[in-house]
Structure formats: structure tokens, C-alpha cells
Amino acid sequence: MSDLAPFLTKYWKETTITIAIGTSALIAYKKWTANKRLKEATDEEEDDMDGREKPERMQSENFESVDNDFYDDLANCPEKQLEYQPRKQNDNDYYFNSRYTEDEMFTRAKEFFNLMNLRRSCRFMSDAPVPREVIEEIIRTASTGPSGAHTQPWTYVVVQNPEYKKEIRRIIEEEEEVNYRKRMGMKWINDLKNLRTSWSWKKPYLEDAPYLIVVFKQAYALSNGHRKTLYYNEISTCISVGILLAAIQNVGLCTLTSTPMNAGPRLRSLLNRPPNEKVILLLPVGYAATDATVPDLKRKELKDVLIWED
Ligand SMILES: Cc1cc2nc3c(=O)[nH]c(=O)nc-3n(C[C@H](O)[C@H](O)[C@H](O)COP(=O)(O)O)c2cc1C
Numbered sequence: 001m002s003d004l005a006p007f008l009t010k011y012w013k014e015t016t017i018t019i020a021i022g023t024s025a026l027i028a029y030k031k032w033t034a035n036k037r038l039k040e041a042t043d044e045e046e047d048d049m050d051g052r053e054k055p056e057r058m059q060s061e062n063f064e065s066v067d068n069d070f071y072d073d074l075a076n077c078p079e080k081q082l083e084y085q086p087r088k089q090n091d092n093d094y095y096f097n098s099r100y101t102e103d104e105m106f107t108r109a110k111e112f113f114n115l116m117n118l119r120r121s122c123r124f125m126s127d128a129p130v131p132r133e134v135i136e137e138i139i140r141t142a143s144t145g146p147s148g149a150h151t152q153p154w155t156y157v158v159v160q161n162p163e164y165k166k167e168i169r170r171i172i173e174e175e176e177e178v179n180y181r182k183r184m185g186m187k188w189i190n191d192l193k194n195l196r197t198s199w200s201w202k203k204p205y206l207e208d209a210p211y212l213i214v215v216f217k218q219a220y221a222l223s224n225g226h227r228k229t230l231y232y233n234e235i236s237t238c239i240s241v242g243i244l245l246a247a248i249q250n251v252g253l254c255t256l257t258s259t260p261m262n263a264g265p266r267l268r269s270l271l272n273r274p275p276n277e278k279v280i281l282l283l284p285v286g287y288a289a290t291d292a293t294v295p296d297l298k299r300k301e302l303k304d305v306l307i308w309e310d
Helices: 004-050 068-075 102-117 132-142 162-183 185-195 233-250 264-270
Strands: 154-159 211-218 220-223 226-229 277-286
Touching (some): 102 233, 132 154, 132 211, 132 233, 154 162, 162 211, 162 264, 264 277
Antiparallel strands (some): 211 277, 220 226
């Protein structure tokens, strides 16, 4: 150190400037790499949890324009088209249902509303067993949903194995703790606290419920090593899940619609699903615990959600 003293005395200005520039460069580099990591994580997350087509990919200039010959070819190519069937299949089965009287329609609409109005998200589940066949029928029902170009881009993984449920709970709680402590911020946590829907990262219902349904959207399909677009994969999967929720309510079971934030890739790998599948939702399904409670939420009135344009 004493050898350096004359040097530092003589060049203290240059030394100070060099240290200042070096430190600033180091800080800038660290910030840049942190931002890059955050952007990569956000992109991955967007792809995972949201996955909507990026707007620029949907802009018309990115598509090949279609000329009239193409439509003529299509029209002259019946083997490529599905046949249309009459709506009446046999005496009992009609597509689009039988025609009801107006009174019947009103009664059915009211009854269905009464059924669905009792649906609540349940965070206290019983471990009472539920027949597997019921779950199969519910998922069969969900899979009747409409989908972009009839691609049916959903996969429902039903987890019954207690070891897997335990591991899923561990993953979700681990990620949720980081979400609460670092990712969500006070405002989000306060909003949730006020709603009292979720006040901690502890989720015992993930082990209590007899089944966990992990819903995957298929973000794309692979055909001969090429990615094939599955149009509107997320919106289609979400519509299917809406039907699933109604089917669950219809048989007297309950669930909690939950988005396993930041846990998607770990769940995918645990459940051994391919990379084109992204976790959308996690739904514990079973009976509500006898002492289950729900937050006292009020739903919007019809006048707040319906606008007639006569
Ligand atoms: C897309 C979506 C994500 C949700 N994520 C969670 C969640 O992670 N944890 C939770 O406790 N509830 C979650 N919920 C449930 C909502 O909090 C709940 O639907 C809302 O408070 C209304 O209550 P209700 O379902 O009982 O009518 C989610 C609901 C939706 C639709």
C-alpha cells in the first residue's frame, strides 16, 4: 500500500475518475442484465399465463393476401370440406335442442340462473371421495366447447395421486410466497386482502380436494416438426373452462378458479406435458367442507352489465 501512495498522490484525479467510471459501468451492466432477465421472465410468463397472440402478429400485413382463385379452388374441392348434417339426428336427438314454449324457456332460464347463482369459489374443501366417472363426464362436457377452427386446444390433467397433490401444493405455495413478498406489490395484496378471497400463500385445499384439475392450453401444435397455429387457443380453452365450471356446479361439487402465477413451467414439467402446452388454470374439485365459508361479495346488478340497444 505504501508503494502505491506516491502514485495515488500524483494521479488521484485520474484514479478517482477511473473508479467512478468503472463503478457506473458495473452498475449499468448489472441493471441491464437484471432488466433483460425480467423481460425474458415476463415474455415467458406472457407466453405461459396469457399467451394471447401478440397484436403485431395478428396485423393484416403479416398475412398472405388471398385471391379469388383460392376461394374457387376451395369451392370445387368438396373432399376437403366436412359434410353438413341435418339438425335432427333421430326422434330423440336434435342439435340446437328441441324447441320450447316461451313459458318453458323462461322457467328453464330462471332455473339455470338459480343454479349458477349459487356457484361460489370454494377455498375450504372436503376430502370426501367423488366418483371418477363424474369427473370424466364433467370434462367430456367441457370438451363440447366451441374452439377456433375446431382445434379444441385444451388438455385437462386430473391429479388424484396424493403425492402429486402434495408436490403441486409445495410448488404453488413456494411461488405464491415469492409472489406475495416480491412480485405483487402492496396495492395488489391490499386489494386481495380487502376482498378476503386470498390472504396468504397457504393453500391446504390443494391437498384436501379429491381432485386437482390442471388446465393446459395448447399454444401451438407440432406437425412434421413445424409449429402449426392453433387460433384463439386461450380464448377457446377459457370458454371450455366456463362450461366446466357450470358442469361442476350442476353435479353439486365445487371448485376454485385459480391462476397458478409463475408456477406454470414447474407444473408442466411435473405433469410431464409437452412444451406446446401452457398451464392456464388450476382447479381443485370436490365437495365443499361442511364448515366452509365464503366472502360476502355482491354481484353486479343486471342493469350494470346489460345494455339494450333497441
Ligand atoms: C381468472 C381467475 C383467476 C383467479 N385466481 C384466483 C386465485 O389465484 N386465488 C383465489 O383464491 N381466487 C382466485 N379467483 C377467484 C376469484 O377471487 C373469485 O371468482 C371472485 O372473488 C368472485 O367470487 P366467486 O367466484 O365466489 O363468485 C380467480 C378467478 C378467476 C376468474
